[in-house]
Amino acid sequence: MAAPNPAPILDDTLSFDAQGKYQRRVTYITTPEGVRLPFITATFAERLGAFILDYLIIIAAPVALILLFFILPFEQVDWKRAKGLGDILMILFFMAMFFVRTGYFMAFEMGPRAATPGKRVLKIRVIAHDGGHLTPVMVITRNMLREVEFYLPLTLMGMTMQGGGWVALSAFLWTLVLALLPLFNRDQARLGDFLGGTRVVHMPRQSLGIDLADTEADRRSGIIFTRAQIEAYGEKELGVLEEVLRERRPATMAAVATRIKTRIGWDDPKNTNDVPTDEAFLRAFYAALRAHLESRMLLGKRRKDKHDDVR
Amino acid sequence: MSDEEPAKPALQLKSQKFRDTREKDWRTLSRALDRLDQGKLNSFSTDELLNLPVLYRSAVSSLSMARSISLDRNLIGYLQGLCARAYMGIYGPHARFKDILTGYFGRQWPESVRRIGPEFLLSLACLVIGIVAGWLLCAGDQSWYSALVGEDMSGGRNLSASAADLKKTLEGSTDGLAVFSVFLMSHNTQVSIFAFALGVIAGIPTALLILHNGMLLGAMLWLFARQGLLVDFAGWLSIHGTTELLAIVLAGAAGFHMARRIMFPGNLTRKAALVDAGKLTGSVMLGVAIMLLLAGLLEGFGRQLITDTSARFGIGAVMLVTWIVYFTQVGRRLTLKFEEADHGRP
Known part of the structure; x- marks a missing residue:
């Protein structure tokens, strides 16, 4: 299983079309078998979204508990007599608060899905950067640092607003840099990720579609392109074309077909019955372009896009 | 297809x-x-x-x-x-309970505590200096006491309290003791996590936090000593305090270790040093949380039920000795193997 070197243009990014995004950053994890497995790095926005969702849950939990207290028929209880019950309720409340404030992230990330509910909604999860198991210690470290990354800036911001002076302000700015660390590094990792040796990755569910290049059908349709016509485009355009063909929106396909025809100087046959549909034309062109680019790729010549000089 | x-x-x-x-x-x-x-x-x-x-x-x-x-x-x-x-x-993350039990408690925890030895001494020094400073400040000027120990922390243990009042606070009471212990446990855990996490900022806030906690303690010691209740207070404190203070000192030590590795990564790259330090301090901190849970139980139940000062001292001392033996002795032989394996790596 000799892993071929990833081609240079795909090294840091992965062509990806599930959400119509062209390329996304990749975090490489070397698995214990020695394979470099690419994972899609979760963006700062995704992580922030997951955090906000989780935080809403954290805020809602005490409110829900108190509401529950009023909904349940506790007014029947004679508190002077049932002292033990009151104690137990208080203990449960404190335990729940403690869990929510300190243990929420840790407990969920130690679970089998390695993700909090918010992360699961955004399809992101935590992995170990060294390629091994995600251990409880890693999860603990990465989450304990939330204290300096989130709660401390928040506290200092409050102090600054209440007239804490320049000391509070400068401390706030300092911690703000720590909090915004994911914006300044390639892996978009926060401080807790660095210390815990973890990364957060995006794991979308993607189904395997049909292979669009149907060479047999193309041969029957009799659409043939010259080499010069095919060479007008590169890999990026092929990807866009694939996306258009998978979406199958007639208006888009018509527009794209027209643009391609203009660019490659394509003449439709005189007989209107022989004019292929937009989809048939695009699929034929896709198959021809892919066949050409893939055969060049085998020779180590990859053409990034239409402006690339590699032929 | x-x-x-x-x-x-x-x-x-x-x-x-x-x-x-x-x-x-x-x-x-x-x-x-x-x-x-x-x-x-x-x-x-x-x-x-x-x-x-x-x-x-x-x-x-x-x-x-x-x-x-x-x-x-x-x-x-x-x-x-x-x-x-x-x-x-x-x-994926499937930690097996038995592995955690033997791997973590049998080796990883005491081993990581041993590895942050110098930082532990520094953290301990901060606490001791804090205690002495708190005492001396209050002895020099009484008004320091109310400045150090806020009204919400003191719970009636203020300057105007008589010896009888103070003695009363040291007695056990079964009223809501479990609630109290859970509350203290969650509070202390949060303080420890904070002390640890602040280590990222060059460790200075960690030192201040430990010093402050020491000063609080020193001030209270002074207050009780003034009324001739020093031994009783120390007993009241020691039953859970040996575990709790050790946990807080360890949390501070973990913070200091992180600060040191960030500032002076040594032969490793800073990133690699961070991961290394994170693993080590994370292991320490997991143990700290467990210690604080134990301390909370001792405080909530043990202290309220056992009111005899010498018995309190006894339990506190037993806990302290247990911790010392555990941290210095457990997992030694395995540690050696572990280090050999570590050095054998290319």
Whole structure:
């Protein structure tokens, strides 16, 4: 299983079309078998979204508990007599608060899905950067640092607003840099990720579609392109074309077909019955372009896009 | 791809042939992973289980193959997702309880505490200096006491309290003791986590936090000593305090260790030093949380039920000795092996 070197243009990014995004950053994890497995790095926005969702849950939990207290028929209880019950309720409340404030992230990330509910909604999860198991210690470290990354800036911001002076302000700015660390590094990792040796990755569910290049059908349709016509485009355009063909929106396909025809100087046959549909034309062109680019790729010549000089 | 004519034309792309031959395996793997996700591990037969790593490896090799011969983005995306899922299924976070018990308590925890020895001394020094300073400040000027010990912390233990009042606070009372212990445990854990996490900022806030806690303690010691209740107070404190203070000092030490490794990464790159320090201090902190839980129980139940000062001292001393022996002795032999294995690595 000799892993071929990833081609240079795909090294840091992965062509990806599930959400119509062209390329996304990749975090490489070397698995214990020695394979470099690419994972899609979760963006700062995704992580922030997951955090906000989780935080809403954290805020809602005490409110829900108190509401529950009023909904349940506790007014029947004679508190002077049932002292033990009151104690137990208080203990449960404190335990729940403690869990929510300190243990929420840790407990969920130690679970089998390695993700909090918010992360699961955004399809992101935590992995170990060294390629091994995600251990409880890693999860603990990465989450304990939330204290300096989130709660401390928040506290200092409050102090600054209440007239804490320049000391509070400068401390706030300092911690703000720590909090915004994911914006300044390639892996978009926060401080807790660095210390815990973890990364957060995006794991979308993607189904395997049909292979669009149907060479047999193309041969029957009799659409043939010259080499010069095919060479007008590169890999990026092929990807866009694939996306258009998978979406199958007639208006888009018509527009794209027209643009391609203009660019490659394509003449439709005189007989209107022989004019292929937009989809048939695009699929034929896709198959021809892919066949050409893939055969060049085998020779180590990859053409990034239409402006690339590699032929 | 299912409704193909039997006679496949010779005109087929390499990437298509590749997909045709391997697609069945990918689908099998995907279905197996779906079952894993639903938590149906027990429904796998032995053959299926043994086949899983094989399928996983073949999917990974398919991915690297696809990336070098295919330009079908949907295919590459699918394979990437499949491999990632399979990797998670196989190397996901499944900590087994027994492994944690022997691995963590038998080796990892005492070992990591030993490795932050110098920082532990520094943290301890901060606490001791804090205690002495708190005492001396209050002895020099009484008004320091109310400045150090806020009204909400003092709980009636203020300057105007008489010896009898103070003595009363030291007695056990069963009123709401469990509630109190849970509250204290969560509060102390938060303080410890904070002391640890603040280590990231060069460790100075950690030192201040430990000093402050020491001063608080020193001030209270002074207050009780003034009324001739020093021994009683020390007993009241020691039953849980030996565990609790040790935990807080350890948390501070973990913070200092992190600060040191960030500022002086040594031979490693800063990133590698961070990961290393994170692992070490994380192990310490998990133990700190456990110690604080124990201290909370001792404080909530033990202290309220046992009111005899010498018995309180006894329990506190036993706890302290237990911790010292545990941290210095447990996991020694295994540690040696562990280090050898570490050095053997290229």
